[in-house]
Amino acid sequence: MNQTRPLCILIAAMGGEGGGVLTGWIVDAAERAGYPVQSTSIPGVAQRTGATTYYIEIWPEKTTQRPVMCLNPMPGQVDVMIASEFVEAGRAIANGFVSPDRTLLIASTHRIFAVAEKSAMGDGRYDTGKLFRAAKDHARHTILFDMDQAAKDAGSILNAVLLGALAGSGTLPLDAAAFEDGIRTEGKAVESNLAGFRFGLSHGQNEIEARADVLSSLPPAAAMPALADRIARLPMAVQKFAAEGIKRLVDYQGVAYARLYLDRLDTVAKLGDEALANETARHLALRMSFEDVIRVAQLKLKPERFAAIEREQRVKPGQPYTVAEFLKPGVEEIASLLPPAMARSVIALCERRGWTEKLHLAMTVQSNRIGGYLKLRMLAGLRGWRPRSARYAEEQARIEDWLDLIRRAAALNLHLAREIVDCARLIKGYGDTFKRGAGNFERIRDRVILPALEHRLSTTAATDALVQARTAALADPDGQSLGNMLGDFEASLRPAVPQAAE
C-alpha cells in the first residue's frame, strides 16, 4: 500500500475577511504545479466576523490518479495551520490542530477584539501572553508577527502576507513563483498584493519575533520649575505619575490647582508606602481633572487633536473637511456649573418636575467651523469660573473623603488602603456612567470600607471584599452583580444563629 499522505492545511479566519481568497490562491498554485488538491469551507455567507475555517489537502506527488481527500481536519494531522488573528490561532491550538511533531503555525499576532472583550466595563482584553507560550510549545515551527501592520505598510490585504509567509516557509512543494502567478491571474490589486506577498515571503524565510505592546514612554518631567522641586522630593517611583498629574492639572485649571494636587499627594506619600503613593498619584490626577462640560470643550479645541484626526482620517494637506461633535449635556451637568446654592435649587426643581432624565441639550457642533469653534471656546473659557461651580465643590468634597478613607485605612492595614485607592477606577465618565460609578463607590464605601474603619469588620475580610466588589461593579451595567456580591458578603458575616427547633 502507498504510504504517502496528503499535506493538510487549515486556515482559521473571520467571516468577511476573505479567507476564501487565500484558499483560492493556494489551490490555484497547487493546481498550476500539477498536484492534486482539494479545498472546502463552511462560509458564513453574510454573517460577518464570526470565526470560520477553510481546509485544504494537497497531494504531494504529481499524479493523474486522484486520491481520496478529506473535507475536515483531524487533530494531530495538520501540516500547516494558518490563522489571520492571534486568538484564532489560540483556538486552533486548543482544538488540537497544532502538534509539535508536524505543524507549522503561521499566524498574525495582531488582535481583533471579540465583542465580550470590547464590551467589558473596564479592561476585558484576553491576555495573549500564554498564547505565545502555547504556540512555541505545540508547533513544530512558528511564523508569528503582526501581519496586519505588515499588510498596511505594504498597502495590501492581510491574506497576501499570510500567503507570502506560507511560500517562504518552504513547507509546500511549491515555489514562490507559482503563488505569484496566482495573484497575477486573479488580477485584483495585483501590485499591492504582490508587495504584501513578498513582505510575508521574506519573513517566512526568516522569522521575526512579535513585538509586545510597549506602553508609550512617559513624557519628561513637567516643565513647571516651581512644582518640579516638589516632585523631586517625592519617592522616585511616584515621580512619573506626579509629573504627568501636575502637567494635566495646570492645563485643566492652573498652577494653584496643581499645587493643591501635590499637597494632597504629600499627605499620602508621607504614609511611607510607595505603591500606595504611586497609585494615589495616578488616580488623584484623574479625579481632580474630572470631566465636565468645560473640560470637554478644552479637549475638543486642542490643536494636537486636529492633527491626530487628520492623520487618522487621512486628510490630505489643504483638503476641506469638517468635524462634528455630538454633545448632549443633561440639565444636571449644566446646572452643576452654577454656584452650589443656585445649582441645588435648579436641580431640586428639575427633579420635582421629572426633568432630570428628560432635559438634555442636544448639540451637534462643528468644531473647525467658526460658529462651532466660538461655542466651544466660550465653554472652555469658563475654566476660570469652574472653582465657583457646584460640581467643583462636590468633587473636591468627594476627593477629600476618599483621601480621608485612604489615610484612615493606612493606619490599620496598607493592603486595605491600596484597595481603597483602586476603587477610584469605578468613578469615570459622563452622565449616567458617572452617576452609576459614583453610586457604586458609595455603596462599597458604606457597606465595606466604613465598617472596616469603624472596627465592625476585620481589615482582611474588607480587603478581600473590596477586590470582589470592584470586579462585581464592573461586571454589569445594572449593578446587579454588585448588589448580589454585597448581599452575600454581609450574609456571610452574620453569625449563624441556631434554630430553636434544632
Added chain:
Amino acid sequence: MERSFAKEIESLRLGDGDIFRGEGILAVTKAILQSGVSYVGGYQGAPVSHLVDVLVQAQDMLDDLGIHLETCTNEASAAALLGASIHYPARGCVTWKAIVGTNVASDALSNLASPGVAGGALIVVGEDYGEGASVIQERSHAYAMKSSIWLLDPRPDLPMITRCVEEGFELSEATNTPVMLELRIRACHVTGEFPAKNNKPAKVSRNSRLPGPAAFNYDRLAHPPATFMQEKLKLEQRLPAARKFILERGLNETMPGDLSEIGIVVQGGLYNALNRALMNLGLADAFGNSRVPTLVLNVTYPLVPEQLVQFCTGKRAVLMVEEGSPDYIEQALHTALRRADVNTRVHGKGMLPAAGEYSIEALTRGLLAFVKTEQPQIDVSAADAAFNGALENRKTAQTLIGTNLPLRPPTFCTGCPERPVFTAIKLVEREIGKVHVAADIGCHALATFAPFSLGHSILGYGMSLASAAGVGPLMNTRSLAIMGDGGFWHNGVLSGVASAMFNRGDGVLVVMQNGYTSATGVQYIPSSAGNRVDGLASGSDIETTVKALGVKWVKRIRSYSLGTMRETLRDALTTTTKGLKIILAEGECQLARQRRLRSDEAKALKSGERVLRTRFGIDDAVCTGDHSCIRLSGCPSLTIKPNPDPLRTDPVASVNSGCVGCGHCGEVAHAAVLCPSFYKTEIVHNPGWWDRFSDRLHRAVIGWLGGSKAAPAPMPAAGE
C-alpha cells in the same frame, strides 16, 4: 444580487472534452444542465443558495436551452413547482436548505410523491449539519422514508456527485418517484473536477412547448380513493423498481478487501472520512485501496436488502457507519439480516457516537474499537498511540490556554441597518422594563448574541409573530416579535400577520425592511427595489399588504433614526390602542449597498466628481473607557485600543478604518446620552471652488481668533 458570478457561469458553458473545475454545488448545477431539465427552482439557504444565484445570472444561457427558472418565495412553492412533472415528461429540479426547508416543503412533497411523476423530479437539499451549522440537526432520511422519496447521499467527489444528479433523474423516471439528493455543507463547497458534457436542451421546454394539457386523470390527484391505489403502487411497483435500478446501475459500490471476516457499510457522504480513518489504522491507502471490504451506500433510501445480505454473508461482523439519529439504516440492516437468517454481528451506534458530526476523529475512535473487538490479531497499537497522542496534545494545549478564549459568534455587518433597532429596544427596555422578544430566522437573529442578547425563542422562518401569539395574552407587558422582510414573504404575512388580525392579537411586530433576503447571500424578494426578470420592482409592498390585511397601526421608520425608533417602540409597547402594531424598520442591507456604493464612489473619484466621505472617530482624551457605546452597538468597526493616556489603564474605544459612516455611533451617543467623545468627519474629495474658499475662510478666522489653524500634517504619499 449585486455579486457577480461571471466566472462560475463560464464553467457552466463547458462541453464535451472539457474538464470542469469548481465547487460541489456548482458541479451539481452543471450536471442539471447536462440532464436536459425543463425547469429549475428553489429557495435560498446555505449551502445551496449558489445553485439558483448562479442560474439567475445565467439567464441568456437558460433562454438558449429553454429552461424556466422560478425563484420561489419559499420551499413549499419550490416543492409544488415539481407538480409540473406529475403529468408531463418534463424534468425538473428544485433546491433548498435541509432540514428547515424540507419541513416547509413537506405538504407538497407528500402530495407529489403519492401520485408520482412522469418526468424526472430531483430535489437537491443542502444539509446544514455539523460544525458551522445554523439549524437544528434532524435527518432528511425521515422524509424520504415517510413519503417514499428516494434519497441519494453520494461520495463527496465531483464525478460521483454529478453522476448521482444525472442518474437521479433516470431513477426518478424509471420509478415514477421524486428523488432527493442530499449534500453536506462541506461537500457543497468542496472543490474538484470532472469531465464535462454538453448542456442538453429538454424535449419539453420554453422553446419547445406542450400543445395542451394532459387528459384528466383522477388517479394523479392526491385524493382518496386514488391515494389508496397510489400507496400500493409505492410499495408494490415503485420500490422494487428502484431497488432493481440501484443494483443494475451499481449506484452503491462494493470496495473489496482481504480482511473478509469483517466489513463496513457506510453512507456515501462519509466515505472520504472513513477512508482517512482506515489510513490512520494502516488499513487503507490514500487511493481507496482498503483491506476492509466496504459497501458504500450512495443511495441511502431505499436500501436493497439482497445487497446488504450478500455483503454480510460469511462475515463475522460489520460496522455500520451512519451519521445522525435515529439510526434508520442500522435498524434496517438488522432487519434485513434477521429476515435472511444471517448471523453477522452489526456494530454501529455505541462504537460510534450517537450524536454529532462523524469527523475523522470520531471514525478513527470507532474503527479502533471495531478492529480491536473483531480482529484482535491485527496490531493497531501504533495507530492507537498516534491517536491518543494527538488527543493528549489537545488536552495539554487546552490546559495551557484555559477555557476562557473569547468566543467569536457572527455579528451584524458594519453599518447594518438592523443594529440600531436592537439598540432602540435595549434603550426602551431601560425605561419600561424587559419585554418578551420573539426572534426569527435571518440576520436579525444575530441580536441573540452579545452585546444585545435579545430574543426568547426562534420557531422558524417568518414564525416570530405566530410564536408570540400565546405569550402575549399570558403576560402583563406586550410582547415584541422581530421578522425580516424575507421572513415576512416566506410565510410571516399569513402565519403571523393574518393570524394576529384574525385573533385580535395585541402584540408588536417589527419588520426589518432591508430589501433582500440577506443572510442567504442577498437575494431579491417580492418587495425588493428590483426583480431578476426585468430589473423593476415587483410591486409587492409590505405596508400596503398589511394595511390590506386590516392592520391600522403601521409606522414606517428609517432604522438609523434611533431617537424616533425608540419613541415609536415605546409607544407601540405601551399605548392603550388595542390590536396588532407594526413598525417597518427601513434601511437597505449594507452589504448590498456597499457593493454598489464602493464601485460608484471609485468611479466618481476617478472622474473628478465631488465626493463627501463620512467617517466617525473617538477622542482618546475624552473617552474614559467605560464602553457603554459598544454595549449598545457591537459594530465590528467600533473596537478598543490601548489607552494612550499614561494615567489610565482601561482601553479606550476606537473606530477602525472599516467604518462606513452609517451614523449609528453618533445617534447612540445622543439617544443614550453617553459621552461626548464621538465625532464625525466629512472629508471633501475633489473639492469645488466654494469648498476651498469656505474652508480657507474658516481656518483663517479660527486661526485669527487664536484657535488651531488645523494646518494639515504632512501626509505620506499613500494613495486614496
